[in-house]
Amino acid sequence: MKMLKTFLKALGAVVGLAIAAQAAGQPITVSVGVRDPIYAHMYVAYVKGYIQEQGLQPKLVVTGSGSRTAQLLATGQADVVMGNPEHVLVIANEGRPVVMLAAVDQRNTFGNIMVSEDSDIKTIADLKGKGVGVTATGGGAYYYANYLFAQNGLKKDDITWLNLGSVANLQGALRAKRAAAVVASLSMMEAGKTEKYGRTIFDSRDTTAWDKVFKGPMPSSVIYALTANVDKNPDMYKRFTKAIIKADQFIRANSADAIAEAIGPEMGGQSIASLSHAIGEYKTVYWRAKGLRIERQEFDRWQAFAIENGLMTKADSGKYGYSALVRDVGAFMP
Numbered sequence: 001m002k003m004l005k006t007f008l009k010a011l012g013a014v015v016g017l018a019i020a021a022q023a024a025g026q027p028i029t030v031s032v033g034v035r036d037p038i039y040a041h042m043y044v045a046y047v048k049g050y051i052q053e054q055g056l057q058p059k060l061v062v063t064g065s066g067s068r069t070a071q072l073l074a075t076g077q078a079d080v081v082m083g084n085p086e087h088v089l090v091i092a093n094e095g096r097p098v099v100m101l102a103a104v105d106q107r108n109t110f111g112n113i114m115v116s117e118d119s120d121i122k123t124i125a126d127l128k129g130k131g132v133g134v135t136a137t138g139g140g141a142y143y144y145a146n147y148l149f150a151q152n153g154l155k156k157d158d159i160t161w162l163n164l165g166s167v168a169n170l171q172g173a174l175r176a177k178r179a180a181a182v183v184a185s186l187s188m189m190e191a192g193k194t195e196k197y198g199r200t201i202f203d204s205r206d207t208t209a210w211d212k213v214f215k216g217p218m219p220s221s222v223i224y225a226l227t228a229n230v231d232k233n234p235d236m237y238k239r240f241t242k243a244i245i246k247a248d249q250f251i252r253a254n255s256a257d258a259i260a261e262a263i264g265p266e267m268g269g270q271s272i273a274s275l276s277h278a279i280g281e282y283k284t285v286y287w288r289a290k291g292l293r294i295e296r297q298e299f300d301r302w303q304a305f306a307i308e309n310g311l312m313t314k315a316d317s318g319k320y321g322y323s324a325l326v327r328d329v330g331a332f333m334p
Contacts, residue, residue: 025057026236031078033066034135034167035268036185037279038221041104042082043263045247053246054239064165065136073098073226080225080240084108084140085302088224088325089311097227099327101241102292103219104248107210109286111144113202114184114192116174121181124152124202130180131160133173140220141183147309148202151213168268174198187270187278194274205285218302219294227327234329241292241331248292256280294326 028051032039042060045051051058061078063069070087072078074096088098113132115121121130127149134142142161149159162179164170167188173179175197184192184200192198204210223244230237251259260275267275299322306312312320 025052025055027059028056028080028236028240029059029061029078030240031061031063031069031072031081033063033069033083033139035062035266035270036110036167036187037260037263037267037275037282038109038185039082040251040259040263040279040282041244041247043266044250044259045243047262047266048247048250050243050246050250051240054243056236056239056243066140067136067138067142073224076226079229080223080237082221082223084143085219085222085224085325086140086143086306086309086311088222089306089320090138091226092320092325093312098224098325099227099230100219100222100224100294100325101230101237101327101329102223102244102331103221103294103298104223104244104288104292105219105221105282105286106217106288106298107286108140108144108204108214108220109282110141110183110185111148111202111204112184112186112189112200113145113148113181114174114189114198114200115181116177117192117197117199119180119199121201124149125154127181128154128158129160131162131178133162133164133170133179133182135165135167135170135183136163137161143309143311144220145183147305148213150309166268167270171197185278186281187274190274190277191270205281207285214305216301218298218305220302222294230327230329238329238331241329245292245331248287251283251287256283291332293328293332296322299326 032042046058046060063072066083069081069083070091073081074091085100088100091098164173170182174182189200225237256276256279259279260272264272264275307314
């Protein structure tokens with residue numbers, strides 16, 4: 001009897017530990033590149049507790065650039081990240097298959113080119129031989145700007161890329177004229193206009209300008225993870241994607257000011273006014289109006305962009321097709 005009581009006591013302790021662990025939530029490391037409202041869906045899910053509501057305990061890592069975030073995923077230091085689909089190809093080409101679980105936008109939000117207010121540069125072609133600041137070469141901003149420059153007649157050697165790492169460094173380089181131009185997010189463009197230190201020579205909000213180069217809507221900011229990890233633990237990724245979907249519902253239902261207030265403490269000191277302005281633009285132009293599921297037609301448009309930008313070859317279009325790179329983990333079902 002004494003042995004039975006000892007066994008039951010030990011069993012109770014084990015069960016208690018299991019229940020406590022479940023209550024605390026399953027650990028999940030999530031990552032984004034920078035503290036900017038382009039990643040509002042991830043930040044809203046994090047600060048509003050939507051990830052925790054799904055029984056997950058998130059650790060948020062902000063790396064400084066999309067390429068560093070991709071590296072974090074590829075090396076197993078992050079479970080799921082938000083960034084550009086181009087990084088899916090970069091990681092896959094290194095032998096680590098990746099799948100996209102959802103997309104939050106239909107157009108790239110930071111493929112804007114900003115120069116100093118008093119610069120004599122008027123067009124993209126005028127940047128030949130100049131230094132252009134970007135968070136990191138190999139990041140999503142770099143891919144879009146590189147493609148934009150190529151479509152405007154600039155060759156790779158015509159641009160000197162400056163790896164600056166953060167939004168604050170980009171702003172500082174433009175103010176100090178250490179960069180002739182920077183690849184800017186909307187909040188940076190708004191700050192440049194308000195504080196009178198920068199103006200825009202390519203604005204992704206201009207649908208005509210965008211379509212001329214990029215041919216139409218396509219996913220530019222996605223939730224993605226290693227295929228092997230999704231296969232191993234599909235329920236975790238289903239729950240995480242549901243949290244992002246709930247964040248999207250909050251974003252749709254609330255004003256730009258309310259969203260800015262919610263994520264403001266995570267935005268590295270950017271003013272609520274500039275954040276709100278950028279979020280208003282995202283809601284109007286960039287973020288998706290019909291849910292976060294990645295559809296085949298927009299994927300095909302993105303794949304064509306990737307091929308033309310040298311991120312994959314036509315011969316690999318089947319290997320890196322829709323069925324290989326897009327995964328429905330069941331989060332979109334009622």
